[in-house]
Amino acid sequence: MTLTGGPPVLFAHRGAMAREPENTLPSFELALRLGATGLESDAWVSADGVVVLDHDGVVGPRFRRRPISAVPRAELPAHVPSLEELYAACGTDFELSLDVKDPAAFGPVVSVVRAAGVPPRTWLCHPSLSVVSRWREEAGDVRLVDSTRVSRLQDGVRGRARTLAARGIDAVNFHWQDWTPIYVDLFHEAGVHAFGWDAQTPKVLDRLLATGVDAVYGNHVDRLVAAAARLN
Template sequence: MSVPRIPPITFAHRGAMARERENTLSAFELALRLGASGLESDAWVSADGVVVLDHDGVVGPRFRRRPIAELPRSELPAHVPSLAELYAACGTDFELSLDVKDPAAFAPVVAAVRAGGAPERTWLCHPSLSVVTAWRAQASDVRLVDSTRVSRLQDGVRGRARTLAARGVDAVNLHRLDWTPIYVDLFHEVGVHAFGWDAQSRSAIDQLLATGVDAVYGNHVDRLVAAVARFS
């Protein structure tokens, strides 16, 4: 996949969550119908080994919430889809960004992606560089993303770009306010993609796209798609 990515990926954050209940099949299906080229969610593994999509990994009524990892798939709320169900409903003709917050879920997630999805179009994200680095040794076919902030880069932007390239990490995902055209160029120079998240208003999306990033994450799919069309 070339760097820079033209046009940039439009990742629908938790599906078309501005119009449908987040992280549901209806939200993901609507996002694709609205023109999103990518979907975003968080991946968890149930007690019986099923990869499911949910934001914070806990379910149930207030004061009785339980981690998904403690429950079998059959006891999860009906609105929580499995990754296999996402593929069955939406196919695989889109980029898929998954936050894998529990490192132990990485292997089951990769297995589910290989079984029903498109590994080369799947971006697995985590905020720890050491975790992402270890993942590369476990799987060479999926895309890996270092999710961080510029303020946390002890090695600096240029240093982090070189580190990611050396370790085979495909992209860095920063908040939209962190990005500048110079920073984007530093990552592009070493073949690392630049992703930006929290692009919500039209002006925020336009400002982020103007830096030259390769992907934008937002809740309003129509705004993302329209902005990319304007820049293209």
């Protein structure tokens, strides 16, 4: 049972990347048509303050690559969409998970999300607990996610669940191999959502969903949808 009692969110990792170029509008659009209930990407901010979606955060030919933060929006490759363009193309009726690898992008991301009216459906992720804790102080309306591994938890699973609850962090995101039903229950008891990433095969998806996680991330949208159907 998920924390909300509803079905788990099916996050299409970088869109329908198994069938379309990743992190492009066609990839995101196809993912939603195939049945994904969430989209995943990485958010960066251009030199002129535009939030764009790209995995590595660098663009340009080999040996001449530049960070997106140093390039104006108009000079970025045409396939790199802005967050505003994502909403224009796909609407807002889905959950959106963004890895905000550059903390400087957090404020601009929140501004776009608020303008679209979807803070409750936006999950902003970072691997540093101190970073997401600071973000909670800066913005109380978006969802925040602690992306980590069980092996990195100095406070243990139960301790991390209590810490996240105390700091108002909405979810924890572990690799699928880390999740057990007991761990899911510990986070749910604290009121923290449990997310699992890198779920690629039917066997892995079935195992992960059986633990009761609230969301799964995968590259193959058809497999995500089929696994959710088997769960029911």
